[in-house]
Amino acid sequence: MSTQPSTLPRPPRAVIRRTAGNWALQSALDRRGLGPVAGVDEAGRGACAGPLVIASCVLRPGDASRLDGLTDSKLLTPAARDRMFDAVVARALDYAVVVVPASEIDLIGVHVANIEGMRRAVARLTTHPGYVLVDGFRVPGLTAPSLPVVKGDKAAACVAAASVLAKVTRDRIMAELHQELPVYGFDVHKGYCTADHSAALAEHGPSDEHRWSYANVAAAARAHGMRPPRRVARSTAALNVVHNGEPSQSTASGARSGGARIQ
Incomplete structure (x- = not known):
């Protein structure tokens, strides 16, 4: 039996740098045949009233110029979010939005509701993703391989698109509840x-x-x-009430562990 070291070629290692922009990660996955890439994010986890809204989104490769300015929905003005919402809806290859009412959150807890909502959002896509990028933490039980991305709504365009869909949908629901x-x-x-x-x-x-x-x-x-x-x-x-959308220390530390980091 030969003791010579294996000379089998290894696939090239993908290095994703922050300076490459928020389309770099999903573009690398697409180039390696792992697309379509879906992004998943939520809005309303830290609220104490109203629903939790989760969205999934598959963007068209090469659409960066048509979605210029796409980033974390919290960094956009309301008017800019509305414009980006319309652009994402018009340009996305596929998307889905799930609304989890307060009654369901009360019954199963916000974290479980969030996980379940993300599963539903991916399952409702008509375009089955080859890979799923999730903002912040691991989501078991998805129908495709997935990766949690630290600050994914800033680092990955498809997650940012999902965050815009979720945020604008939820804001509109809350405006209706105000009436x-x-x-x-x-x-x-x-x-x-x-x-x-x-x-x-x-x-x-x-x-x-x-x-x-x-x-x-x-x-x-x-x-x-x-x-x-x-x-x-x-x-x-639920007992650790979240203020102004900022997670508690325990939630934040959990979200930071085990995710992909952009160099």
């Missing part, structure tokens, strides 16, 4: 735990559109002698 429940100011803070929202909760108590599994909502309900309108399963994630 039904104007006392909370959903049109301004979109259900996040701002000072104005907290003051409205303290004055009026929570509505059916609030997430009753969240500690601040439960406390406001108790102060008004209100009982949950539905079954609520308390979870550790």
